[in-house]
Amino acid sequence: MTGSERVAVIGAGVVGACVGWNLARLGAQVVLIDAGQPGEGVTNWSFSWVNASNKTVRRSYFDLNVAGMAVHQALARDIGADSWWHPSGHLRWADPAAQATVLEAVDLLADWGYKVEVHSGAEVRRRLEPALAVPDAAPVVFYPDEAWVHGRRLVARLIRETVARGAEHRFDTAVCDISTRTDGSIRSVTLTDGNRLDVDAVVNAAGPDARHVAALVARQLPMRREPGIVTRVECSPVPVHRALHAPGIEIRPDTEASVVLHSRDTDALIDTDAEPAELARHLHASARRAVPALGSARISRTRVVNRPIPADGFPSVGAVPSVPGYFEAVSHSGITLGPVIGRLLSTEIVSGERDAMLADFRPQRFAE
Ligand SMILES: Cc1cc2nc3c(=O)[nH]c(=O)nc-3n(C[C@H](O)[C@H](O)[C@H](O)COP(=O)(O)OP(=O)(O)OC[C@H]3O[C@@H](n4cnc5c(N)ncnc54)[C@H](O)[C@@H]3O)c2cc1C
Known part of the structure; x- marks a missing residue:
């Protein structure tokens, strides 16, 4: 793509809003489409904790989440932190039976270069959270670089900026059909309000409904029910x-x-x-x-x-080669990962450059 093509972003939750914002910055013509109102999906019903400490199941997934944390900080510098970004760290303590597991994770994360501190309950109450009923001597883990996000406010902010760059938006109307040209590439999307929009590419950022949007291009995207x-x-x-x-x-x-x-x-x-x-x-x-x-x-x-979780538990992000112009951006941990997915996927859409960080999370791993 040259950067001036028209891209429909289907779903204006945190993931779609991040993709749209990045695409608009790269010069693409963006149409944001949402079946409801932006940010009112899972994004508004999330614990919204920005972290990598809970993502140690696979090193590449941990690394992607660490990158997600860094891109959040960059985003806060770019658009202003106002009321969406809360970089106040994260505390965790457990029952005595589960303490060993929590402390094992601390050792692993410290080995991987992740910032982590262990304090006593009494110290945490004195220095950080006076209202906690944590036993004085209990070990409490503090992850100072973690944060929480007000998802709906972040989405509103990104959409305002994306629209200010010339993006169109269609809200309270769903994509119910995607048509392709004879060579299989994306041609248009049809909305439930009866409108049809000619587009060169679509991004499936429909969260828990991503499976249904994928089916519109005859793709099976297996998702978990969780x-x-x-x-x-x-x-x-x-x-x-x-x-x-x-x-x-x-x-x-x-x-x-x-x-x-x-x-x-x-x-x-x-x-x-x-x-x-x-x-x-x-x-x-x-x-x-x-x-x-x-x-x-x-x-x-x-x-x-x-939760919007592809069947193996990992994100599905990137192009699907059998449908030129169709891209996926579907992920659990989308609050943490939205900004980094937005950055990497928009570059891929506009320039064709595929980032190695997404290698383990490509849509092709699911049978086409
Ligand atoms: C209980 C819970 C706790 C969580 N805790 C965390 C956490 O602590 N940290 C973290 O990083 N993540 C967490 N997550 C995951 C995170 O909230 C999600 O990954 C993220 O919000 C997904 O954003 P999204 O934009 O993909 O989906 P959504 O916010 O659901 O947005 C998708 C949008 O697509 C629209 N849509 C659907 N179908 C169509 C269609 N056909 N046409 C047009 N629009 C359509 C919907 O209306 C919706 O607005 C949690 C999730 C849950 C459920």
């Missing part, structure tokens, strides 16, 4: 200053008067008879044990969402 439940509670003042993992619960600030709660243990109950409201109460009870000041908080909103 739902998560997230609850927002209202409280003022907000008693925590950073994202943290305590036994059985993850807590992070959200707005000036709300906190987000999530737990993998509670996710495991989603497919049982338990109603979301009951699971939300469960999350709130666990949060109260870790941060007693949250006892007076009020549960405001709860949502069960599907």
Whole structure:
């Protein structure tokens, strides 16, 4: 591509917004399309922790997440951090039974050159988080370079800047058809509002619905079903200053008067008879044990969402050679990875340059 082609970005969550913003900077004509409103998908129902400490399953995946953290910092310098970027580090402590595993991870991460500190509970309360009910002598791990992101605000900011560079947008309308030329290359997208847009390329950034968009070009993108439940509670003042993992619960600030709660243990109950409201109460009870000041908080909103996870658990990013002009940008950890995926994929779309960092995450690994 020369950089002046028209590219439809399907999905304006954090991943699509990052791809669109980078494409516009490289001179492409961008059309951002979303079935709903930008940033209201999984991006708004995420724990939103920017990290690589939880990504040690494969070295190349860890490295990609470290790059994601660095590109977030660059993005904050570029567009301004305002209310979306919160580089306040991350705290983790565990029950005595799980402490050895947490500390093993610390050793591995330190070996890999990742910044990590271990403090006592008493020290953490004195220096960082006075409201935590952590035992004085418990080891608490602090990852100073980690952060959390307000996903919806980041998306809004990126879209504003992308539109200011001349991008078009179509929201509250879904892509329901993608047509190709006789040589198989992308020709146009059709929207549920009846419009058809001629485009030279499409980016599938449809999050949990990416499988359906892939099917529009007769591609099978196998995805896992791995739902998560997230609850927002209202409280003022907000008693925590950073994202943290305590036994059985993850807590992070959200707005000036709300906190987000999530737990993998509670996710495991989603497919049982338990109603979301009951699971939300469960999350709130666990949060109260870790941060007693949250006892007076009020549960405001709860949502069960599907994680956008390709079947092997890793991102699917890049061109699909059998459909020239079709690109994928589908990933769990999309909050951490959105900016780096946006940077690498937009370069690939515009210049054809394929970055080695994506070698393990190419769409071709799934049978075409
Ligand atoms: C419980 C939970 C906790 C998480 N915690 C973290 C975390 O701590 N750190 C982290 O990095 N990641 C985390 N994630 C993952 C992260 O939130 C996601 O990877 C990321 O938000 C995905 O962004 P996205 O833009 O791909 O998807 P979305 O935000 O869902 O955006 C996709 C968009 O595509 C649109 N769309 C779908 N189909 C169409 C169509 N046919 N036409 C037009 N538009 C369409 C949708 O309307 C939607 O707005 C978590 C996820 C969950 C569920």
